Amino acid sequence: MSADGLIQSLTAAFDAIPLIDPHSHIEPLSPVSKSLDDILGYHYYTELAHSAGMSQKLLGPDADPRDRCREIIRFMDRYDNTAQYGWFVNICKSFLVFTGDRVTAKDADALFDASLKAFAAKDWEQQVFAKTNLEKIFLTNEFDDNLDGFDTAKYVPCLRTDTLVFKFREPGVRERLAKVTGIDVGDVPTLRKAVRALFERFVAKGAKACAISLPPDFTPTPEGSSIFWMLAENCREFKLPFDLMIGVNRRVYEKGVHQGQDLFDRRCSLIQYRELFNAFPEVTFPVSVLTSGQNQELVAYSWIFPNVVPNGHWWYSNIPAYIGADLRERLQGVPKTKLVGYYSDAYKLEFVLPKYGMYRRILAKTIADEFVRPGTLNETEAVALGTRLLRDNVREIFNV
Amino acid sequence: MSADGLIQSLTAAFDAIPLIDPHSHIEPLSPVSKSLDDILGYHYYTELAHSAGMSQKLLGPDADPRDRCREIIRFMDRYDNTAQYGWFVNICKSFLVFTGDRVTAKDADALFDASLKAFAAKDWEQQVFAKTNLEKIFLTNEFDDNLDGFDTAKYVPCLRTDTLVFKFREPGVRERLAKVTGIDVGDVPTLRKAVRALFERFVAKGAKACAISLPPDFTPTPEGSSIFWMLAENCREFKLPFDLMIGVNRRVYEKGVHQGQDLFDRRCSLIQYRELFNAFPEVTFPVSVLTSGQNQELVAYSWIFPNVVPNGHWWYSNIPAYIGADLRERLQGVPKTKLVGYYSDAYKLEFVLPKYGMYRRILAKTIADEFVRPGTLNETEAVALGTRLLRDNVREIFNV
Amino acid sequence: MSADGLIQSLTAAFDAIPLIDPHSHIEPLSPVSKSLDDILGYHYYTELAHSAGMSQKLLGPDADPRDRCREIIRFMDRYDNTAQYGWFVNICKSFLVFTGDRVTAKDADALFDASLKAFAAKDWEQQVFAKTNLEKIFLTNEFDDNLDGFDTAKYVPCLRTDTLVFKFREPGVRERLAKVTGIDVGDVPTLRKAVRALFERFVAKGAKACAISLPPDFTPTPEGSSIFWMLAENCREFKLPFDLMIGVNRRVYEKGVHQGQDLFDRRCSLIQYRELFNAFPEVTFPVSVLTSGQNQELVAYSWIFPNVVPNGHWWYSNIPAYIGADLRERLQGVPKTKLVGYYSDAYKLEFVLPKYGMYRRILAKTIADEFVRPGTLNETEAVALGTRLLRDNVREIFNV
Numbered sequence A, B, C: 001m002s003a004d005g006l007i008q009s010l011t012a013a014f015d016a017i018p019l020i021d022p023h024s025h026i027e028p029l030s031p032v033s034k035s036l037d038d039i040l041g042y043h044y045y046t047e048l049a050h051s052a053g054m055s056q057k058l059l060g061p062d063a064d065p066r067d068r069c070r071e072i073i074r075f076m077d078r079y080d081n082t083a084q085y086g087w088f089v090n091i092c093k094s095f096l097v098f099t100g101d102r103v104t105a106k107d108a109d110a111l112f113d114a115s116l117k118a119f120a121a122k123d124w125e126q127q128v129f130a131k132t133n134l135e136k137i138f139l140t141n142e143f144d145d146n147l148d149g150f151d152t153a154k155y156v157p158c159l160r161t162d163t164l165v166f167k168f169r170e171p172g173v174r175e176r177l178a179k180v181t182g183i184d185v186g187d188v189p190t191l192r193k194a195v196r197a198l199f200e201r202f203v204a205k206g207a208k209a210c211a212i213s214l215p216p217d218f219t220p221t222p223e224g225s226s227i228f229w230m231l232a233e234n235c236r237e238f239k240l241p242f243d244l245m246i247g248v249n250r251r252v253y254e255k256g257v258h259q260g261q262d263l264f265d266r267r268c269s270l271i272q273y274r275e276l277f278n279a280f281p282e283v284t285f286p287v288s289v290l291t292s293g294q295n296q297e298l299v300a301y302s303w304i305f306p307n308v309v310p311n312g313h314w315w316y317s318n319i320p321a322y323i324g325a326d327l328r329e330r331l332q333g334v335p336k337t338k339l340v341g342y343y344s345d346a347y348k349l350e351f352v353l354p355k356y357g358m359y360r361r362i363l364a365k366t367i368a369d370e371f372v373r374p375g376t377l378n379e380t381e382a383v384a385l386g387t388r389l390l391r392d393n394v395r396e397i398f399n400v
């Protein structure tokens, strides 16, 4: 089989694997887009358009959604080289009966109209699930999110803890915690009790992970009142993996678009997590790093620590150049049973398809180059390896 | 078309684009070489030869230029694997009627003679411009450089400010500043006035950028007497881009050859420029990073900050392995209108051709692999994308 | 010749070059394995199996070696994607008449039996030398190791100095030093004398290098009682290269398997060695970096410092993804006469073959892609370049 034929064949096999997406920001009561505005409102488009010169005038809540979409699309001829633009074209083709190869300003209105029509279908959510071959998707829940009214076998709750760890002293947080747990935190024991109550609540609702994003200079320590450490203790007790998303500095570009303000400091090391990884051998830590430059640390720490596993390709590293390099390194140095291949990080379900599509093509090419062409794996075995990264490991590691 | 045919076709198309080179160290009154000694005196050759074992005896001002060239060439069989050697062979073939494939010790005298003959041509400067397809080239001017006596439409002045920021207290600097501005700096207001006067002077002469190179531990702050901050304020007022060349430690190898003493500390982050980038949204910062390991930061900061743009491939990162990786990442994550593809950093005009030649081949291969082969761009569109990186963005960003 | 044909042809040529392996942990009196247990006891297998879930129960000294091997092999279906697994299959095929393509649990006993039989051959050591095409291999000797009873032309002594520099105050070290040198260290002058005596002892026994591994935060300084600085002074006097293996943090994973506890902090820079490299221009420093992210520093420092040379691909960077990238960068930026291509770091001689085999394939592919296909070198010249990295430079730099 030709090189391209092999990659296509593997990609097709991977496309057929039902997805369990272990990290997203989907709202389960409003999981799909209502119009093109929900698609183009994703920070990837607003920030690229703004970075390329678009003013933020039309990004406010009072602006007309159609005008906003026109404007973001109008600027696409400045960023149609990017991977993110590629996702958008993929969405237009997959969900909006768009047949062109490139989206330009003149397509804006037709796409907007098509979105209103398509997304209004009663079964749109089911259609997206079906076209995406999506089985389950993890949520990102604030500790006091409502966890009722949706199918938690499909929308898997996940306790997100940034607020508890980094904003506990901000006004209202203790009150919210008291409201949801019935515990008024006044000292370390009551804090500990309240945190534990959150885990009880989430586990009762089928939560499958605890998660947090962390700044580059963060080092967890066990000092008595550390909420972070309490989270790890509860992950141990409740047997939940603790997703660590390491490396983000919030609000670096203060006047950036919504969700387009965060950056990083590459001077960050997993050595900062040394004490944590040693203290909790029973807790699995699916680790995402923000920068590809930290991938070798992730490979090495996962190579020897049983409880550290590489998790997907996050944010600024979620473009083919970094995914390809990082994936190859992980495949050469980390046991395959520890590789959580990918997650969509999507805010709306329509993004799961193009993002996983990008990943599957890279996965197919990488496995073809690394294993099939050198004669190490035949095609059937290669499909099994890809299935492991796409699905099996998510099931085993997150117990879903 | 075959893979190689496509790359060759794109390279040929890129070769036909007139160059505007946005950073060099050309002396406008002595822009071309007078003999092979000016070519081989470039620090890339003296430092590689010295690193490979050549003594510095013949590098002094009293040594015979022909002997020096013989010696540097004699050592080439120790560094003929390097990209820099490739530039030299390219120069010999393009400008010195050399027809071999490799330059060795026995070629030294013939090349030296050929250089004397070729470079003595009355129109040598024009010949180099023509062969190089060079339209304009930016200079690197000390604040008190003479800006008269040359065509500033061809040799574009650029205010280089390392001396002002890092050597202001060294003997003679205040005097030089007083001489060129007529302002005797005694306090912050007079300093501010003098700095502004420099911008007036440079802009009047057609300057198109302010530039500085910065050590890895530098963090700009707005404290009152910061000359750096004043420079940014004047860039805003005079609408000049401010080139930041980030990451060089000077004189690390103290006994190294001239200009071959500087290295770096990779523990450097663009987060150090957070306050600057936020404070000057009106100023465009073309940023060069010394290490490829900082390229993901440059991609990410350029991806969300409208005023941060990636600028070329600098010094230790100006070899194909780093150019190729960095370029691919930039093309996947940064709006194409923000990518200043390349600059020569040349001290003599003869180097513009081989350096841009290297870049164009990498650009052709990258665009072929990333856009044409996957079917995203046809060849005409691919040429347009390359033209944007090679020329259009320089024109738009530097307003030339 | 086809692309693959060229790589195969170069690989075959490189396979024919007798190896001088400049760094290993071979015990000269027990250089080969006695059973499969010596092969699978290598930390790469115990740590990968443990990382993939294997308990450490069978790793203790009292466990049955056959049971241990069964268990490590049983877990291979969790890490059979790794480069290290590839070495093992290569060993089975090369030394254990194994004819399959993959080793699985059911092969454990047969392999164990085969190892007992093969390794019991009287001339097994000679067989391994012959099959490996190995000429000499460097040792890693504690300062008081016995250096008698083996052929030092084949097993080249090398003074390893971690204990002296980092554990000098631990109980027993001064006594060991006194015993081997006859000098009872009480102050700086006696310390200096004792250190010098070690060099006399090692050089008399044919030692060809001094070596040390260093944590990421180490910065050598000349303060009076610095043993590190004394080592460098003696390297100068005795004309020994000083191998620096930079970047390892010991015992990060405290409960990891034997030799599987060390990791790193990527925030490490060669700028920390600035004073050292300047102070000892007469000493050659073959430098290994633990992380590929530091390779550009190594390229740049080697590019201008005559006494800094890149040395092999160490530990966590010794997998194809990092070797390939790092090698390509070194070949483009560092004089070829300064590139020490590879060392095995082996504990048993059977590992030299698969590790060098991996390296030679990457070297062949890299030289083919970088030099032969672009027309810069013909195949004969390409073989010469590879020979330089594999053998010539080891001979010249280490004077063997």
Ligand SMILES: [Zn+2]
Pocket: A023, A024, A025, A140, A345
């Ligand atoms: Zn997320």
Ligand SMILES: [Zn+2]
Pocket: B023, B024, B025, B140, B345
């Ligand atoms: Zn420059």
Ligand SMILES: [Zn+2]
Pocket: C023, C024, C025, C140, C345
């Ligand atoms: Zn070693």
